[in-house]
Amino acid sequence: MSRGTELTDRVIQALTAITPANGFKTDAGLRVKRGRAERLQLKATDLPMISVSTDTSANEAVKPRTVKKLRTIEIIGMVDAGERDYEPDLDQLDEDIVRALSALTDIDELPGTLSIEISGGEYRHPESGSIIAGVTHLVTIGYVLTTKPQS
Numbered sequence: 309m310s311r312g313t314e315l316t317d318r319v320i321q322a323l324t325a326i327t328p329a330n331g332f333k334t335d336a337g338l339r340v341k342r343g344r345a346e347r348l349q350l351k352a353t354d355l356p357m358i359s360v361s362t363d364t365s366a367n368e369a370v371k372p373r374t375v376k377k378l379r380t381i382e383i384i385g386m387v388d389a390g391e392r393d394y395e396p397d398l399d400q401l402d403e404d405i406v407r408a409l410s411a412l413t414d415i416d417e418l419p420g421t422l423s424i425e426i427s428g429g430e431y432r433h434p435e436s437g438s439i440i441a442g443v444t445h446l447v448t449i450g451y452v453l454t455t456k457p458q459s
Contacts, residue, residue, distance in 0.1 A: 311420075312365055312379050315449050316342070318418060319381050320360050322411050326404045333400040336385060337408070345384040345442065352388045352439055356401050359384045363446065373455045376422070380448045383409070389434045389441035402429060402443040409447060423450035 309317075326337030336356040341348060345359040363382040370376045385401040387394055409426050412418060428445035 311451060311453065312362070312377065315379055315418065315421070315451070316360065316362060316381055319383070319409070319412065319447055322408050323358050323360065323383065323405065325411070326358070326408050332404045332407065334397075334404050336401055336404060345386060350386070350440060352390055355386055355388045355440070356397065357386050358401075358405065359386070370452070375453045376450060377453055378448055378450050380446055383428075383445045383447065384432070384442045385445075386440050386442045388439060390439035394441050395431075398431060398441050398443055402431075405443070405445055409445065412447070418449065421449055421451045424448070 320340055320342065323340045324337045326332045327335050334356050336358050339354060339357040341357065341359050342361065343359055344361050348359060350357065361382050363380040364378070366378045368376045368378070383405060385405050387397040387401055406426070412424055413426070418424060425448045426445065430444045432442040432444060434441050
């Protein structure tokens, strides 16, 4: 498995902890999906839900046979926004996502990484005809790849 996929899987694992049994306000952790939010076919009964996908995977050569990678993972939490005041639900999901992601900053949580930055909180209100509102967060993880010389 690639290191990038491994790190994305770890983000997904952290988000699956979002359940009332674990002290969170929503049960969105039961519906964490890999993939772009706009590609998911959703109904109100599928919500709240979280989509996780890689936004960028940037490279920076730092010395021979060593590349620093910065992988940015986009997390979008989605709630039902049909014909009601949905912002309280979106606020709860936003806070649940932030709390779940903060566990990734523990000292031994992502071994072999150089950095982790959690940002975002941008609300996405429903487009015309949509029943879905969302909140976007980004997790950027720095790590190093090295290659062995070819013989």
